[in-house]
Amino acid sequence: MSPEIRNRILDAAARVYAQYGFRGATTRLIAMEAGVNEVTLFRTFGSKAQLLQAMMQSQVAATAAPILSDDVGDPERELTEWCGQLLEYLRGHAHLIRKTISEAEERPDAACAACEGPNTAGASLALYVERLRDEGLADPDVDIQTAISMFISALFGDALYRDVMPNSFPQPAKSAPSKYVQTFLRAVGLRASSLPVRSRPARVAGTRRRSR
């Protein structure tokens, strides 16, 4: 019943699960990590499956994926900030997401829950870019859906795989958001209102370091 112990168990379960997956997250390991007797797990959550399900819910409830504002101001600045926040969110949950998705066939509901955050983030981006195009800032002839899909995949890949295959991510993690956004805007055919996009030197990234 004690909420303090309950949360300690949930946090420990999240750590152990993120490292070892469902099968590897034994009740003994979780209890040790939480500094709690193993029996307490079963008295509090009933079973290992229920415990990990509760852990999953608490994880998705704890932090929310970032949402882009409704009205478009400076696209590059707004997108870069959103992109940095989303990357931070994804990196914080990288191991958990990786494990959950790789076990999607055995536990599809858990995978569904883990994808909720990224999905809403992607939908938010789609809405924003639609506005961009409505306001004549993006090339209307361009395949925007594909650009969005590739953008989201790039953020996913960066957050989930940068540590495993660093060769594929040459730019440092800090400057990645602005570079991703610039490339994305170029692909979307941003019609610069103030600045020309295609012939701008890459120096811009440095002047906007204060986004975190």
Place this chain on the structure above:
Amino acid sequence: MSPEIRNRILDAAARVYAQYGFRGATTRLIAMEAGVNEVTLFRTFGSKAQLLQAMMQSQVAATAAPILSDDVGDPERELTEWCGQLLEYLRGHAHLIRKTISEAEERPDAACAACEGPNTAGASLALYVERLRDEGLADPDVDIQTAISMFISALFGDALYRDVMPNSFPQPAKSAPSKYVQTFLRAVGLRASSLPVRSRPARVAGTRRRSR
């Protein structure tokens, strides 16, 4: 000793591992899947770990990731064909790659082996785009590294996650390669020699179906 039985075991191990991961791939399951006595596994490979290591080697040796040709002809056509082949390769190994990467911390050598194919494919693309730029076909002011990184991530994401989160991949799997390549070339600032890139209708994808 018999190579036929050996291969049957290796294939069965690949299937079971791709579905259940290292911990879930029990020797009993593999033996049943191979239609072989469990003892034969140990007599042939020594231990479960050695069996799965041999399976990994045989998997990476079986098929190779596609390589782009050294001289640049029609970039869009060549890249689309390469992209289709790489996607096919990745999709064929999707479950295996997903499981292996998610277990990278516990078995880093296996993850390294699984990343070998994708890494060489990425390096091949980097070389090709460098040639593109040398021949003046790509915008020299553009951040090509980032575009390549996002492109590879997009292919990875498509191959590994399309089945789990289909919302993020609106375009059908068949037409994905040409769309990815067109978006990539736009981001790289392809300077069209014969055709203008930015204002071309998407019809091109249909006329090049014979890539397989």
Place this chain on the structure above:
DNA sequence: GTAGCAAGCAAGTACCTACTTGCTTGCAGC
């Protein structure tokens, strides 16, 4: 002080896991 209750502790159950051993079967080469 005492009743209630959450948590710890020790032990046990039933099952699964990797791996071993001893023996039998069936086939190929001499």
Place this chain on the structure above:
DNA sequence: GCTGCAAGCAAGTAGGTACTTGCTTGCTAC
């Protein structure tokens, strides 16, 4: 026909797994 050898089969070992039970400890409320 005999030998050698690869594979099957039955059984067992030692340890791990989820989960249960019975009892003790310690704190809180009345």
